[in-house]
Amino acid sequence: MIPLSxxxxxxxxxxxxxxxxxxxxxxxxxxxxxxELMLNGVNLSFVAFSHFLRDIGGNIFVFFVMVVAAAxxxxxxxxxxxxxxxxxxxxxxxxxxxxx
Amino acid sequence: xxxxxxxxxxxxxxxxxVNLLVQRAPINAALSLVAVMGALAVLYLLxxxxxxxxxxxxxxxxxxxxxxVFVIMLLNAQPDEASHRSRVARIIGVPALVALLVExxxxxxxxxSDSPVRxxxxxxxxxxxxxxxxxxxxxxxxxxxxLFLVGLIGAVLLxxxxxxxxxxxxxxxxxxxxxxxxxELVIR
Numbered sequence: 001m002i003p004l005s006x007x008x009x010x011x012x013x014x015x016x017x018x019x020x021x022x023x024x025x026x027x028x029x030x031x032x033x034x035x036e037l038m039l040n041g042v043n044l045s046f047v048a049f050s051h052f053l054r055d056i057g058g059n060i061f062v063f064f065v066m067v068v069a070a071a072x073x074x075x076x077x078x079x080x081x082x083x084x085x086x087x088x089x090x091x092x093x094x095x096x097x098x099x100x
Numbered sequence: 101x102x103x104x105x106x107x108x109x110x111x112x113x114x115x116x117x118v119n120l121l122v123q124r125a126p127i128n129a130a131l132s133l134v135a136v137m138g139a140l141a142v143l144y145l146l147x148x149x150x151x152x153x154x155x156x157x158x159x160x161x162x163x164x165x166x167x168x169v170f171v172i173m174l175l176n177a178q179p180d181e182a183s184h185r186s187r188v189a190r191i192i193g194v195p196a197l198v199a200l201l202v203e204x205x206x207x208x209x210x211x212x213s214d215s216p217v218r219x220x221x222x223x224x225x226x227x228x229x230x231x232x233x234x235x236x237x238x239x240x241x242x243x244x245x246x247l248f249l250v251g252l253i254g255a256v257l258l259x260x261x262x263x264x265x266x267x268x269x270x271x272x273x274x275x276x277x278x279x280x281x282x283x284e285l286v287i288r
Contacts, residue, residue: 002106005212007143010110012204014136017117020197021129027180029126029172033133036164037117040140043152051147051222052215056232059224062152063233066159067244071251073164077171078258084175085261090126091180 007048014041028083028090032076039069102218105146113139124179130168137161148223 018041021034043062050058084090116136120129137160144153233241 004215005208008208009205016201030129074255078255081259
């Protein structure tokens, strides 16, 4: 009914919008949210291929992507809190020093 | 009806993603990402991945996005000010992104157009998923649990407020250490 390419094109659109958000946003939390959008776009193509190839492996991979995304969100947001405590800014243009 | 469902929720997902780009406040971006995730969960159900659809709602839209919203409210994140963007970025960047997308879409449309996906003809049940996860993929599963543990400890360590003063200024410490009593050192 629905061609597989529709799902893949939707996945590509979401991924490209995530890349655009990653590049043009100046707020570090919004940059992080854009990364999550990219991961979601990739997950959609994994599930679509899993359905198309009748293989459970794609679903397993989505499961692992979610685990890694959860760990990444926890550690990344902790880093954001630590950086905010030292620099009192969330603007990525102002976080330009490795030293405190 | 399946085609209608696909187009309704695909439009919703793209609209949420565009809204994420347009909105300036981080809280609006986070909530539009929740809308994208809900729409994607319906698409997963259309593709027969029931477990993934519900985990998407429970873990992604529930737990991870609550963490994001919590941090946004904790840090009182304000709408971001427009950065001084160069004109080159606007002239080259947007067409480059559109070209990338057209390239992707053109390749996918020509490559996979004659491969229809029907709802319900392959349902990856939770039972199959569990069998595969705990037989074929047991080692990756255990490794990810170790990864999770490390991430948990790292998050706690990074976000914990340091009580002791930073060990900077070694000369000042050495000069003042003569005056500090052992009791003060213990407290420190």
